[in-house]
Amino acid sequence: MKDQIGVTGGIVCVTNQHEIVQLSIDTVDTKRRIKRNFNCLGAISLHVWIGEQGKYDFILDGTEMNLSVRRFMTDTVFSTLEQSSSKFSLELEPGMYLVELSPKVKGIGTLEIKRSTFLGLAKDLVGMQSEKTVVSPNLQFSSLQFNKNESYKISKSYKVFINSLLPEITGVIFRSLPLDLEEPLPVYVVPGKPVSFPITISKPSTIFVTDEQGRKFNYLIDGKQGQSSDKIEKGTHTITLSSDSLICVVARTIRLDHLSSAKPEPFPTGKDSPLPVFEELLVGKPTFFNLDRSDFKVFEFTISDPGAIVSKQPAV
Numbered sequence: 001m002k003d004q005i006g007v008t009g010g011i012v013c014v015t016n017q018h019e020i021v022q023l024s025i026d027t028v029d030t031k032r033r034i035k036r037n038f039n040c041l042g043a044i045s046l047h048v049w050i051g052e053q054g055k056y057d058f059i060l061d062g063t064e065m066n067l068s069v070r071r072f073m074t075d076t077v078f079s080t081l082e083q084s085s086s087k088f089s090l091e092l093e094p095g096m097y098l099v100e101l102s103p104k105v106k107g108i109g110t111l112e113i114k115r116s117t118f119l120g121l122a123k124d125l126v127g128m129q130s131e132k133t134v135v136s137p138n139l140q141f142s143s144l145q146f147n148k149n150e151s152y153k154i155s156k157s158y159k160v161f162i163n164s165l166l167p168e169i170t171g172v173i174f175r176s177l178p179l180d181l182e183e184p185l186p187v188y189v190v191p192g193k194p195v196s197f198p199i200t201i202s203k204p205s206t207i208f209v210t211d212e213q214g215r216k217f218n219y220l221i222d223g224k225q226g227q228s229s230d231k232i233e234k235g236t237h238t239i240t241l242s243s244d245s246l247i248c249v250v251a252r253t254i255r256l257d258h259l260s261s262a263k264p265e266p267f268p269t270g271k272d273s274p275l276p277v278f279e280e281l282l283v284g285k286p287t288f289f290n291l292d293r294s295d296f297k298v299f300e301f302t303i304s305d306p307g308a309i310v311s312k313q314p315a316v
Contacts, residue, residue: 005038005111006135007170008047009162011144018073021158022141025096027051033114036135040065040109042166043102047072048113050092055116058099059087063107072096089116100164137246138188140195143177178236181207184252187241194242201234205253209241212248217241219251231256 010023026034029051038044040063050056060067069090101111139162162170178198179185182205187195207230209217219226220240232253241249256262268274283305 004135004137005036005044005046005163005165007138007163007165008136009139009160010047011141012159012161013156014159015156018159022144023049023096024136024139024141025049026136028056028113028115030115030117033112035110035112037062037108037110039107040101040103041106043100043164044166045098045100045163046111047161047163048097048099050094050097052115053093055089055091057087057089057112057114057116059112059114060109061112062109064104065109066102066104067111068100070098070100072098098163135246136188136190137248140188143197181251181253182255184250187249187251189241189243189247189249191244191246194240196238196240198236198238199253200236201232201253203234203255203257205232205255206230206259207232207239207251207253209239209249209251211250217247217249 006026008025010025011021013019013021025047026032027049028034032051034046034048036046058067058069072095099111099113101109103109144158160172162172175183175185178200180202181199185197187197189195207221207226209219209226211217216227216229220242221230221232222237223240239251241251243249257265
């Protein structure tokens with residue numbers, strides 16, 4: 001997870017002049033900087049939020065790459081850099097920018113973006129660099145309310161944007177809230193950013209929350225400490241996950257009557273039986289099996305006494 005450019009993006013409301021609804025990108029300012037080591041195998045990009053007006057340094061190292069910086073959702077390119085192991089500075093205003101990179105030679109590259117100040121230079125000289133942002137391996141938004149009109153159609157148009165990670169393929173998954181965890185939910189938990197989501201339980205179930213290694217992971221349910229394999233009653237609950245390190249957690253529920261340890265329900269008999277009912281064959285009583293032309297049927301019967309079975313073709 002550490003050796004990658006990271007995933008950035010968000011959701012904008014096209015109907016409301018591309019108003020930002022949800023956003024997950026890195027912020028660069030006096031206190032925070034970006035430094036990424038990654039495989040540069042194709043055209044990749046990174047969304048960056050500039051928190052303060054001023055001069056910012058863009059530093060490339062490693063494989064030879066082309067770099068361009070532009071305001072998000074515009075075609076105005078502020079600057080380009082085509083030399084490896086080079087640095088340049090830009091005077092930027094607060095807002096969102098798109099940094100685009102493409103390899104001249106495929107390989108491992110490094111990108112660093114930081115605020116260019118005398119204080120920052122002094123900190124670099126004594127080894128007191130600004131805090132590096134944590135690489136985000138995916139995007140996940142807590143919730144998004146879609147309003148519907150009288151025709152039960154979404155009354156507003158939305159657009160999801162994600163940075164390029166070529167040659168990797170990215171996709172988007174939307175799940176309605178509250179979540180049904182009978183379909184497992186993978187969640188990335190970032191340090192300092194607890195993740196909460198509502199779940200619905202249709203029948204008494206057991207919840208399992210595990211990490212990437214399949215080990216039990218602690219969580220909060222309705223604000224109280226929970227343990228993996230806890231029993232949860234029918235209803236709506238809130239799950240909260242937090243961690244001191246970047247980790248992928250999987251949460252899922254299994255109904256109590258679906259557990260491997262659960263006793264199977266008795267098979268229904270008589271009128272409640274789902275099995276077909278066949279006509280009883282009696283000794284000495286002729287029984288006719290009618291078939292339509294080109295038809296095919298299967299009849300099942302049990303013979304308790306020895307005897308002969310005669311098949312007759314009715315006269316036409």
